[in-house]
Amino acid sequence: xxxxxxxxxxxxxxxxxxxxxxxxxxxxxxxxxxxxxxxxxxxxxxxxxxxxxxxxxxxxxxxxxxxxxxxxxxxxxxxxxxxxxxxxxxxxxxxxxxxxxxxxxxxxxxxxxxxxxxxxxxxxxxxxxxxxxxxxxxxxxxxxxxxxxxxxxxxxxxxxxxxxxxxxxxxxxxxxxxxxxxxxxxxxxxxxxxxxxxxxxxxxxxxxxxxxxxxxxxxxxxxxxxxxxxxxxxxxxxxxxxxxxxxxxxxxxxxxxxxxxxxxxxxxxxxxxxxxxxxxxxxxxxxxxxxxxxxxxxxxxxxxxxxxxxxxxxxxxxxxxxxxxxxxxxxxxxxxxxxxxxxxxxxxxxxxxxxxxxxxxxxxxxxxxxxxxxxxxxxxxxxxxxxxxxxxxxxxxxxxxxxxxxxxxxxxxxxxxxxxxxxxxxxxxx
Numbered sequence: 001x002x003x004x005x006x007x008x009x010x011x012x013x014x015x016x017x018x019x020x021x022x023x024x025x026x027x028x029x030x031x032x033x034x035x036x037x038x039x040x041x042x043x044x045x046x047x048x049x050x051x052x053x054x055x056x057x058x059x060x061x062x063x064x065x066x067x068x069x070x071x072x073x074x075x076x077x078x079x080x081x082x083x084x085x086x087x088x089x090x091x092x093x094x095x096x097x098x099x100x101x102x103x104x105x106x107x108x109x110x111x112x113x114x115x116x117x118x119x120x121x122x123x124x125x126x127x128x129x130x131x132x133x134x135x136x137x138x139x140x141x142x143x144x145x146x147x148x149x150x151x152x153x154x155x156x157x158x159x160x161x162x163x164x165x166x167x168x169x170x171x172x173x174x175x176x177x178x179x180x181x182x183x184x185x186x187x188x189x190x191x192x193x194x195x196x197x198x199x200x201x202x203x204x205x206x207x208x209x210x211x212x213x214x215x216x217x218x219x220x221x222x223x224x225x226x227x228x229x230x231x232x233x234x235x236x237x238x239x240x241x242x243x244x245x246x247x248x249x250x251x252x253x254x255x256x257x258x259x260x261x262x263x264x265x266x267x268x269x270x271x272x273x274x275x276x277x278x279x280x281x282x283x284x285x286x287x288x289x290x291x292x293x294x295x296x297x298x299x300x301x302x303x304x305x306x307x308x309x310x311x312x313x314x315x316x317x318x319x320x321x322x323x324x325x326x327x328x329x330x331x332x333x334x335x336x337x338x339x340x341x342x343x344x345x346x347x348x349x350x351x352x353x354x355x356x357x358x359x360x361x362x363x364x365x366x367x368x369x370x371x372x373x374x375x376x377x378x379x380x381x382x383x384x385x386x387x388x389x390x391x392x393x394x395x396x397x398x399x400x401x402x403x404x405x406x407x408x409x410x411x412x413x414x415x416x417x418x419x420x421x422x423x424x425x426x427x428x429x430x
Contacts, residue, residue, distance in 0.1 A: 100330035101142030105312035113295045114143045116385040117273045119344040124294025124378045125274035134299035136277040146337045147188035154182045158225040158268045169268035189230030217263045224270045232272040238283045249292045294378035296410045348388035353395040368412030379407040
């Protein structure tokens with residue numbers, strides 16, 4: 001505990017230095033006027049891929065990363081434990097390692113969407129559909145390894161941010177008093193909601209045993225409290241009870257979980273990144289649920305390059321036989337993605353999207369017959385996250401087009417594209 005406390009204090013000291021260095025770097029480094037969006041995908045592309053190697057950062061990211069090198073090194077040393085090898089499995093901190101996200105073949109759109117969610121967890125959620133064996137769960141779980149560690153108050157049951165008292169759970173301020181706030185650094189939580197989860201387990205309830213011991217009502221946190229500031233994963237969302245799914249989405253939309261029980265009234269923040277998967281062969285999702293997710297992608301895309309499918313089989317076999325070597329081989333791509341996420345989180349609040357660009361998103365949503373306003377609202381946040389990932393302050397046309405592709409087109413009810421402006425009009429009828 002003393003070591004962790006000293007590490008946390010060192011992080012706070014380095015944060016003040018890195019902010020000053022960051023300001024100097026931003027003033028000295030030119031910002032590119034055009035982004036390609038290859039960056040988010042390149043960072044998660046296998047080192048054995050022939051098209052994208054992902055082994056270098058752009059000059060802007062390198063210079064800005066140098067300004068935060070000390071802080072990133074501390075976080076990396078805490079988050080990455082030495083592997084414990086047993087047979088053909090590899091574990092970190094007592095848990096079996098996940099298949100590296102960078103080694104998933106042929107799913108660049110989904111991997112890029114997951115990076116966007118890591119940059120802005122309030123993006124609106126990511127939904128992945130697909131048949132069995134299409135790496136849906138592997139990609140969702142693999143994102144945890146790329147998420148930076150979080151700084152939490154030690155006595156908080158919902159990972160409270162020491163720098164944001166407005167999002168502390170009820171009673172935490174009174175518990176801490178006027179003394180120094182003790183913090184810990186922990187790995188980004190990954191919480192999975194089982195299909196048979198009850199409302200009490202999801203939201204939280206009265207801890208009967210502790211209440212009897214102390215003589216007063218004690219709150220027992222639920223899964224939503226554990227997932228705050230982390231990843232909340234729902235597998236087979238279409239099989240989840242309708243009442244539980246509605247309750248879950250309502251809490252996430254409000255960002256606050258309110259638990260009212262006999263003699264108990266508790267509020268705590270709940271702002272995780274929601275990732276859900278489902279198999280359409282086992283039943284479709286209601287339109288109401290589909291509308292609540294910002295990005296809805298399918299993992300059932302046909303293989304355009306047969307060599308990628310061969311590579312996927314080879315890499316999966318290699319992970320089963322040599323997990324340690326393969327995990328180390330993918331470390332460079334994972335570190336690149338971690339750096340992108342850390343930097344983009346710093347810049348996303350400074351991104352500027354112009355009124356004319358918002359008008360474009362609204363126009364595209366209307367042209368596609370998108371119902372409601374969630375489509376353009378989600379698309380705006382996606383465009384800003386794309387801009388931050390590309391180390392820019394101003395949203396450009398590439399960001400808008402990608403946001404339309406990821407958010408608005410899957411919601412469209414009218415899919416006929418407009419005629420090309422340069423194309424001559426058809427001849428008059430005879």
